[in-house]
Amino acid sequence: MNINGKAMRTIWVKPDGFPVEIIDQTALPHALKTVALKTCDDAAYAIQAMLVRGAPLIGVTAAYGVALAMREDASDSSLDEAITLLAAQRPTAVNLRWALDQMRGALAGIPNEERPRAAFKFAAKLATDDVEMCRKIGAHGLEIIKKIAASKPGQPVNILTHCNAGWLACIDWGTATAPIYQAHNAGIPVHVFVDETRPRNQGASLTAFELAQAGVPHTLICDNAGGHYMQSGVVDLVITGTDRVAANGDVANKIGTYLKALAAFDNDVPFYVALPSSTIDWTMPSGKDIPIEERSADEVLHVAGRLANGQVASVAIAPPGTKAGNPAFDMTPARLVTGLITERGICNATPDGLLTLYPEHRSGGSAVA
Amino acid sequence: MNINGKAMRTIWVKPDGFPVEIIDQTALPHALKTVALKTCDDAAYAIQAMLVRGAPLIGVTAAYGVALAMREDASDSSLDEAITLLAAQRPTAVNLRWALDQMRGALAGIPNEERPRAAFKFAAKLATDDVEMCRKIGAHGLEIIKKIAASKPGQPVNILTHCNAGWLACIDWGTATAPIYQAHNAGIPVHVFVDETRPRNQGASLTAFELAQAGVPHTLICDNAGGHYMQSGVVDLVITGTDRVAANGDVANKIGTYLKALAAFDNDVPFYVALPSSTIDWTMPSGKDIPIEERSADEVLHVAGRLANGQVASVAIAPPGTKAGNPAFDMTPARLVTGLITERGICNATPDGLLTLYPEHRSGGSAVA
Numbered sequence: 001m002n003i004n005g006k007a008m009r010t011i012w013v014k015p016d017g018f019p020v021e022i023i024d025q026t027a028l029p030h031a032l033k034t035v036a037l038k039t040c041d042d043a044a045y046a047i048q049a050m051l052v053r054g055a056p057l058i059g060v061t062a063a064y065g066v067a068l069a070m071r072e073d074a075s076d077s078s079l080d081e082a083i084t085l086l087a088a089q090r091p092t093a094v095n096l097r098w099a100l101d102q103m104r105g106a107l108a109g110i111p112n113e114e115r116p117r118a119a120f121k122f123a124a125k126l127a128t129d130d131v132e133m134c135r136k137i138g139a140h141g142l143e144i145i146k147k148i149a150a151s152k153p154g155q156p157v158n159i160l161t162h163c164n165a166g167w168l169a170c171i172d173w174g175t176a177t178a179p180i181y182q183a184h185n186a187g188i189p190v191h192v193f194v195d196e197t198r199p200r201n202q203g204a205s206l207t208a209f210e211l212a213q214a215g216v217p218h219t220l221i222c223d224n225a226g227g228h229y230m231q232s233g234v235v236d237l238v239i240t241g242t243d244r245v246a247a248n249g250d251v252a253n254k255i256g257t258y259l260k261a262l263a264a265f266d267n268d269v270p271f272y273v274a275l276p277s278s279t280i281d282w283t284m285p286s287g288k289d290i291p292i293e294e295r296s297a298d299e300v301l302h303v304a305g306r307l308a309n310g311q312v313a314s315v316a317i318a319p320p321g322t323k324a325g326n327p328a329f330d331m332t333p334a335r336l337v338t339g340l341i342t343e344r345g346i347c348n349a350t351p352d353g354l355l356t357l358y359p360e361h362r363s364g365g366s367a368v369a
Numbered sequence: 370m371n372i373n374g375k376a377m378r379t380i381w382v383k384p385d386g387f388p389v390e391i392i393d394q395t396a397l398p399h400a401l402k403t404v405a406l407k408t409c410d411d412a413a414y415a416i417q418a419m420l421v422r423g424a425p426l427i428g429v430t431a432a433y434g435v436a437l438a439m440r441e442d443a444s445d446s447s448l449d450e451a452i453t454l455l456a457a458q459r460p461t462a463v464n465l466r467w468a469l470d471q472m473r474g475a476l477a478g479i480p481n482e483e484r485p486r487a488a489f490k491f492a493a494k495l496a497t498d499d500v501e502m503c504r505k506i507g508a509h510g511l512e513i514i515k516k517i518a519a520s521k522p523g524q525p526v527n528i529l530t531h532c533n534a535g536w537l538a539c540i541d542w543g544t545a546t547a548p549i550y551q552a553h554n555a556g557i558p559v560h561v562f563v564d565e566t567r568p569r570n571q572g573a574s575l576t577a578f579e580l581a582q583a584g585v586p587h588t589l590i591c592d593n594a595g596g597h598y599m600q601s602g603v604v605d606l607v608i609t610g611t612d613r614v615a616a617n618g619d620v621a622n623k624i625g626t627y628l629k630a631l632a633a634f635d636n637d638v639p640f641y642v643a644l645p646s647s648t649i650d651w652t653m654p655s656g657k658d659i660p661i662e663e664r665s666a667d668e669v670l671h672v673a674g675r676l677a678n679g680q681v682a683s684v685a686i687a688p689p690g691t692k693a694g695n696p697a698f699d700m701t702p703a704r705l706v707t708g709l710i711t712e713r714g715i716c717n718a719t720p721d722g723l724l725t726l727y728p729e730h731r732s733g734g735s736a737v738a
Contacts, residue, residue, distance in 0.1 A: 029687065029688040193694070196567065196669070196686065196687075197593070198565070198567060198591040198592065198593055199591050199593075201686050204686045204687040204691070205686065205687065205688075208687050208688055208691050209688050212688055212690070212691070218691075218692070219692050219693060219694045220669055220670070220687050220691050220692065220693040220694070221669065221693065221694045221695075222567040222568050222592070222624065222625070222669055222695070223567060223591070223592050223593050223625070224566070224567055224568075224592050224623075224624040224625025224628065224699075225624050225625070225694060225695070225696055225699075226628070227625070227627040227628045227631070227699055228624060228627065228661065228696050228698075228699035228700075229694070229696075231627070231699065231700065254593075255591065255593040255594050255597060256591070256592070256593025256594070256596070258596040258597065258600070258632070259593065259595070259596045259628040259629075259631065259632060260628075262596070262628065262631040262632060262635055263627070263628060263631060266631055292597065300565070300589055300590065300591055301589070302674070303672040303674060303684060303686065304684065304686075305671070305672060305684025305685045305686040306684055306685040307682055307683075307684055308682075308683075312684075313676055313677075313682065313684055314676075314677075314684075315672060315673065315674025315675055315676055315681075315682055315683075315684055316674045316675040317565065317570050317573045317574065317672065317673075317674040318398065318565075318573040318574065318577050318578075318589050319398040319574075319577055319578050319581055321581070322573075322577050322581065322587075322589050323587070323588050323589065324588060324589040324590065325562070325588045325589070325590045325594060325598070326590075326591070326594070327594055327597050327598075329597075330593075330594075330596055330597035330600065331597075331600065
């Protein structure tokens, strides 16, 4: 997607093969900064400090982290160490673990001297695959938007989204935003209600930014407001991303998603979750067991933004000494989810729904690739 | 209640009868400022700019606004003008209209020369009555907390509240907080989950402030987090205030209340709303007709707080040019409300529940005072 008219991705390798570069998403929307990742530690830090975030992008960054580790020491113990380090940075997103498993598999049996090249190549393949998966998610989700558009000719389709499951959370296109961008590109009028998504305000800082860059009409709203807009009948559709889907269709996503799912259900607004299949945790029978990351209280107690003079600063919103709780994700029960939009199509958020699209995961079932 | 150990109310008249003074709540929690209201325009501005907020306090401030108008010109036309001006400042809170009706009634038939004294006296009576109503709300709500406390000996009762329905929203005690303060005073261990309450952060700036001043343990959380905490089983009870209750028990309150009510219902957490009867709009058959105030987009686009150097500043959180929507209230359907805690006791959020406590409002029924 474009930033200031120039096509960009969220992570790339410099033309001569080193270093890896990323957009520092903590600086957006106030500044566009790129950061070089030269070591596995750099990649781990970028994930932990959320210079990169979003389940698919975390996965690809971790893959490049392994490649950077291989570049310095291609031994098995270095590989193990890198994977252990990277996996520990964020506990909720399953793509992180998935991408590391993929890297381990790809490097198994490859002689040490060939590992650095193979690792970079495979990380690049994960990135390319993610772009293609997001494109397909967009194509499937587009059908939902088309149907709604047909029911209200000349009127925009109003879509509410939470957090940033946009191209900035992936490599390109995004998950929740892919259908929106494809509808916009197809000339279907869309308008997006963007939840600001406290505490880190990824909606206000990232989703509003990328929608503006793409020319998609949108309105920023407080996380508190979505229920009211749904009651008022002005939301046609909710699409969010997810950090992990359990085998029963329960969805872990950014804190507050569950509240929007409840409101959508209460007002008969379709609630879809968009994801590449790498986000499905087939080993997790239900969402109740998904670990929920507790992040620093400082994220709740402070808000960052631009001062009147353009400088970026952080302000404390509560009395000194206030304690804060900061669970980063919540779990939306499958019963509240209208459907899951994946790269293979749309399915019910049920074990059967998922297994119909991904029959290779039927226990004892036939393997289909 | 106390601020820095000194007993204060939210609005008072100087000992020699003029001017009226208020705490400027837009400066909290960073500074304790008092502001003098010398004219009806001052009172109208204080309401509009939210130097005072909270349905009961808005009502009493408007009453003093009428008194200040009478001090300058005690004619009928001045009274009409003052009431029209003050009523227009906030559309959702019904106490505002109620207090103005009370003032009009109290001044009807009083000779102009006696009006200023009568108006100040009656405004003071509304303030005193509000304190007594809040005390009674606290006594009734305390019974709910006592029952929960009895079921988990030695463990704190965890109460979630949204926005500020504390003493800062009233004259003293508060509505939603009155049961909490009375439980705390009675030695029952309580702990409060404080929703920060974007966009104006009244939870972070006011509720956290007044709970800290009273020594009540509390944890500030993002508005997004309450659903997760309820799913996790760590919330025993939700108590909020309200700006207007319809005759069927529907509740208009700060934007986001509806989302918490949905989560409470989904997790079998009791959801109570605390209010003085002046908040009940007997003329409004259901909440669907309650006007929802749309406030400035700037409240969404900016967040105020303390910089590292202690100065108070406002930061912009979204890209320049971002549009924002800012509905200030939402409507919680009565079906999600466990009960209404009023000065006369606790009732179901139903027409019958309300009329059992307030039989004088039965149409054609017998008048009971």
